[in-house]
Amino acid sequence: MDQFASLLAPGSIGSVHTEGPSNSLHLPWLTTSSVKQYTLVFPIITGENKICLGLKKRGFGVGRYNGFGGKVEPGETVLDAAKRELLEEANITAIKISSCGRMYFAFENSPVLMDVHVYRIEEWEQEPEETEEMLPKWHSTLPAAQAESVFLPSIPFDNMWPDDELWFPLFLAKKSFVGRVDFNKPVDGEKNSKMEDGPMRKWWFAEASLDSMKA
Numbered sequence: 001m002d003q004f005a006s007l008l009a010p011g012s013i014g015s016v017h018t019e020g021p022s023n024s025l026h027l028p029w030l031t032t033s034s035v036k037q038y039t040l041v042f043p044i045i046t047g048e049n050k051i052c053l054g055l056k057k058r059g060f061g062v063g064r065y066n067g068f069g070g071k072v073e074p075g076e077t078v079l080d081a082a083k084r085e086l087l088e089e090a091n092i093t094a095i096k097i098s099s100c101g102r103m104y105f106a107f108e109n110s111p112v113l114m115d116v117h118v119y120r121i122e123e124w125e126q127e128p129e130e131t132e133e134m135l136p137k138w139h140s141t142l143p144a145a146q147a148e149s150v151f152l153p154s155i156p157f158d159n160m161w162p163d164d165e166l167w168f169p170l171f172l173a174k175k176s177f178v179g180r181v182d183f184n185k186p187v188d189g190e191k192n193s194k195m196e197d198g199p200m201r202k203w204w205f206a207e208a209s210l211d212s213m214k215a
């Protein structure tokens with residue numbers, strides 16, 4: 001077990017919301033030797049059931065919809081990094097930003113544990129616009145049938161990270177959450193397979209207060 005696994009075991013923080021898959025629960029968590037901080041920010045208009053997702057145009061997660069974010073740079077606070085990435089990737093300035101989740105991702109062929117700080121913003125300056133890295137698009141947080149009636153696409157889980165479907169229910173319900181997903185390496189022989197293209201090996205997510213977590 002690596003030094004992070006004990007902290008990140010299901011049930012150690014909050015009550016478990018989802019854990020799986022059932023046929024892999026016996027597998028050990030992947031071993032990692034270092035941890036890297038990331039941010040992930042979602043602009044939301046709660047009263048209108050709208051969320052802005054960005055289509056990643058390059059790099060890690062290219063071709064998928066996600067929030068706006070990236071690596072925390074040396075000497076920067078996580079919150080400052082969240083605001084900087086939001087400005088760089090969506091050209092908006094956060095006014096009201098709140099912390100709402102913490103997720104850890106491990107990949108079978110990487111020694112680095114990703115430590116992702118998730119935020120929602122409900123007030124900002126300027127409107128989201130396309131940048132070199134992201135193409136922002138508004139989506140409805142309502143189920144597909146209702147989303148159609150407001151002329152917005154619903155959240156495109158088929159075109160997002162596979163883990164998103166696990167924690168979005170907590171996130172959209174405004175519950176703070178913590179969790180971990182380990183990914184197997186890509187299936188051998190798969191053309192153009194990248195590190196991040198492997199299937200989910202094992203996961204857990206819990207509703208939890210973020211105060212119990214260290215920054």
Ligand SMILES: CNc1ncnc2c1ncn2[C@@H]1O[C@H](COP(=O)(O)OP(=O)(O)OP(=O)(O)O)[C@@H](O)[C@H]1O
Pocket residue numbers: 038039040041059060061066067068069070071105114116117161163164
């Ligand atoms: C594995 N399942 C996942 N599910 C949901 N979100 C995930 C994720 N894995 C990574 N993410 C997010 O993807 C962004 C990558 O950031 P990334 O582009 O690598 O960083 P940054 O902008 O600093 O990179 P450049 O070096 O400038 O290209 C960053 O927000 C990070 O939180």
